[in-house]
Amino acid sequence: MHVLDIANPAANRGQRWRNAGLLSAATLAAAYLFVRVQSARTEHAHPPAGSFVDVDGLRLHYIEQGDGPALVLLHGNLVTADDFRCSGLIERLAQHYRVIAIDRPGFGYSDRPRDVSWTPDAQATLLHQALRRLGAGAYLLLAHSWGTLVALAMALQEPERVQGMLLLSGYYYPGPRLDVPVAAMPAIPLLGDLMRHTISPLLGRLMWPLTAKGMFSPGAVPDSFRREPPWMQLRPSQIRATASEAALMIPGAAVLEGRYGGLRVPVTLMAGEDDRVIDPHGHSERLQQTLPDSELVLLPGLGHMLPHLAQEEIVAAINQVAERAGLSVPARLDGAAPHPGEAM
Structure with missing residues (x-):
């Protein structure tokens, strides 16, 4: 004493x-x-729901279901590939497609080595390699939020493999974001390491209801999202990935924006007209005016999390993209979603 x-x-x-x-x-x-x-x-x-593919010693987790043309799903920041499963979107799309939903580096159960800057281009290169290992030579892309930058980079890198894209609630042009400095703090060396193993997960859990509300605003948070355990997104490894992507978002868009005009694949851009996370007019509407083969769908009254909010519209839009790409997508007469390996 x-x-x-x-x-x-x-x-x-x-x-x-x-x-x-x-x-x-x-x-x-x-x-x-x-x-x-x-x-x-x-x-x-909540163990891994899918399988793993190894690319040069880096392990990526993915969920695969269905048969038909390959359709690759890329999630946004904060969430994982399991968000597509919890929303029910994988099951619906698997009625017509071979759906491959990938945990991008650092999210879910995928590795994210610290010696690589995981820009959209770096992730695109990795995912092209992973999909080759999975036997997907050509594919459609469906991407949400931050994942749309990766999808665009994939199409720019290997346009012969990307048959068409449906981009949901994307961020495409650099601009000031007041949330980035705070969100990126856990990515700072040493200080960020201390934060993400101690106070950041606790603060994140405390703020989770408000975070979810902002993602779905102006609507309510649906039960499908509540099924996802917040602590999966608040583990230290994923907080580092989330913070790193907050820091990379603006420069990632800056690197890509000058190349958008070179895209020649069919693209549909979809966004909630009342999205309070990313302005649909300054991003989706603006990009649609740049892309030569693109369509724009703005959904009134909806916010950012379209995989949970607009599944009918998403299924219809990806079918239209497939048709524009010249793909045949047979319908399931029984309405059931096939499982991996089941013939259509």
Whole structure:
């Protein structure tokens, strides 16, 4: 027990600083242990839903279902490929397509080595390699939010393999984002490592209801999204990926925007007209005016998370993209979604 010396104010101040330091260290240690235990429990309760493919020692997790033309699904920031499964979109699309939903690097159960800057182009190169290993020579792309930048990079890199694209709620042009500096902090070396193993997951869990509300605003958060455990998105590994992509979003769009005019594949751009995360007019509508073979669908009254909100429109739009690409998409007469390996 320490007793303050009223005759020595300097010593008292030093003791208070030491006490504050010990309390802070104990608090961070407790937070670290809680985050570690909670992350392990969540992974145990929610093991990988799909399979893995190895590309040069990097392991990517993917969910595959259905038969037919290959359709690759790319998720946005914060969420994982499992978001497409929880929303029910994979099951619906698998009635007509061989659906491959991939956890992009660092998300879900996919690796994200720290010695690579995972720009849209870097991810596109990796995913092309992974899809070759999965026997997908050519494919349609359906991408949401941050994933649309990766889809565009894929089409620009190997246009002969990308047969058409449906881009949902995308961010395509660089511009000021007030949320980026805060969101990117856990990606800062050392300080970010400390944050993502201690306070960032706790703050993220506290803010999760507000975060989800903003993603779905002006509508309510649906039950399909509530089925996804928040702690899967708040594990330290995924917080690093989420923060890194917040930092890469503006420069990623800046690198790509000058190349958009060279795209020649059929593209449909879809966005919620009331999206409060990404302005549909400044991004989707603007990009549609640039692409030579593109269509624009703005959905009134809907927000950012279209995979949960507009499945009928998404299925119809990807079928139209496939038709414009010259693909034959037979309908399932029984309405059932085929499972991997089941013939149509």
